[in-house]
Amino acid sequence: MSGPNLSADVFAGVMMLVAVYSIGRLVAARAWSRPTHADVDVAHVLMGFAMAGMLVSAINPIPSRVWEVVFVALAVWFVWRCYHFVTQHGVEGRDEDHVHHLSHYLTHVVMSAAMLYMYLAATAPAASTSGSGGGMAMGGVTGSTANFVGLPLVFLFVLLISGVWELDGIGRFSPGRVAQAQSELAFASAEGDTSTSLVVEGVTEPIAGQLMIEEKVEPATAPWLAPRLEAGCHIAMCVTMGYMLILML
C-alpha cells in the first residue's frame, strides 16, 4: 500500500468512526434525555460520511450533486444558528451548554462551506477519474483548483486553529474538575442541592497568593452528553478536513 493511500484510508476510517459515533450520540441523547448539540452531531454524521467517501470513493454511493445540496443546506442552517445565537445571547454570550461561544457555530459555517468548496472544486477531475458513485480521488485533484487556493487556505487556517482551540479547552469537562466544583457547591449551599451544574466562568484576579474562581450555578438539569467526545469528534473533523484541503491546494 502506498503512503497517500494509507493516509486516505486512515482518515476515512476515522471519519466513518466519527459519523457512526455521532449517530450513536443522537440516539443516546434521545434515549437518556441528555442534552446535546443535535445539529452539530448531525453535521458530524454528514461530514464524516461525505469525507470518508471523498477519501475512498468506493464507499460513497451518493452523487456529488446531492452532497452539494446537503452542505448548502447545512451552511444556511448554521448561518441561521449564528443569527439566532446573537439575538439570544449576544456576540459575547455563551450557548445553553455554558461553554461554547458564537465561534462554535461560525466554525461550522466554515466547515460546511469547506465541504461545499471541496465538492465544487473537485467536480471536474472527479468526472474523469472516479469510478462509481460520487466519490472523488483526492490525489487526482491536486493542482486542478489552483486558481481558488486563497479560499481553501483561509478554510485551512480556521479549521486548524479551531482544532487546537477545542483541544486546549477539553480540560473544561474534566470529571475531577466537575466533582470538585460540586463538592464546593455542596459545602456552600445549606440546602444541599447537589444536582446543580457548575461551569467555570474564569479567574478574576489573584488575591494574596490565592486564586478566585467564579462558578455559575444553574438549575438542576441532566449533564450534557459526553462533551469531551464531542470535542474529540470536532478535532478529528478539523484535522481530516485540513488534510483534504491541503491535497486540493
Add this chain to the structure above:
Amino acid sequence: MSSDAMFSGASGTIAFRSPVAGATSTQVWTRPDGRRMLQLGLAAIWLLDGILQLQAYFFTKAFGTQFIPAVAQGNPSIIARPINWSGATIAHHALVADAMFAVIQIAIGFGIAWRPTLKVALGTSIAWALGVWWMGEGLGGVLNGVANPVNGAPGAVMIYALLAVLLWPRDHSGPTPSFVAARTVGEPVAKALWLVLWGSLSYFAVLGSNRSPQGLYDMIAGMASGEPGWLSRIDKHAASLVNHQGSAVTVVLAILLGMIAIGVYLPAPVTNALLAVGMVLSFLFWVLGEAFGTLFTASGTDLNSGPLLILLSVAYWKYTSSSESVPNPNSDLVSQGA
C-alpha cells in the same frame, strides 16, 4: 487541599478560593492568556506541518534522494555527510520514515494544544526542530552562503525552537515583564535573542550575491515557477520592481531589519511601531520570497519563516498599560500542569 467558598444566590454565582500551591491541572481551567494564545498558534503551525508531511511526494524515494541532499550542497562535509546519509536512509524507507515524521509533528501540535502534555511537547519540538534544521534545512544556508531572509534564512525551524523556549510555561523571577516573550527567560535574555535573530537577518540580507543588482530579482522570479497563476503573477510583478535595483533594495532592507533588531531596546511605542514594520516585512517575505512556504506545489513541508516571525513579533509586543502587563498566574499553573 483546603479551600473556602462563597455563594451568592442573588447573582447565581459561587466563588471559591484555592491555594495556588495546591492547584492542579485537573482542578482549574481558565481561558487562555496571551502566552497560551501564542502557544496555541505554535501548535496549529506544527499540526499543519504534520499534515503537509502526508502529501504524496514525501512518501516517495524522491524525498530522500532529491529533496534532502539538495540542502547539503555547499555545506562543509562534516555537515553535509549526515544529511546525505539521512537522505539515503529516508529513501530506503520512504513510507515508514515519512509516516513517522508526520506523526511526530502532529503529536507535537496536539501535545502543545493539550495542557497536560505542554512541556513534553515543547521540549520535543526543540529537539525535533534542531534536528530538522541540520538534516532538513542544511543549517538554513548559514554556512554555504545562500542564506537570505527574504526566502526564509536562517531557517524556519530555528524560530520554532526559539518560540518553544520563549513560550515555555514558567515565569522568570524579577520585575513584571513588559512583553510575553520575556516571561520565561526575563527581559534581558529575551531582548538579546531578538537582537541576535533580527541582527542576523540584517546581515544575511546583504551577504554575498544577495546584494548583487540581480540577486533579489532572480530569487523572487525563481519562486514563480510551479506556483498557481495568481501567485506566479504576483511574484513576477514583484521581481520586475526590483530588477537591477537589488543592491539598493537589500541595503535598505538590511537597515530596516537592523532597526527592528534594536527596536526592543527602545521605548514601547517605538518598539511596537518597529514590530509592526517587522510583521509587514515578514508577510512580504512569506508571499514574495517564500511563496507561502510553497504550499501550492504539493511539496511544501512547512509554512516557512514568515508566519513564525509574525508570531514571534506578537510575543515581543510591549504592553502599554500596567494592567495588561500583569501575567495571569493561574493560567501558568494550568499550563505547567503543576
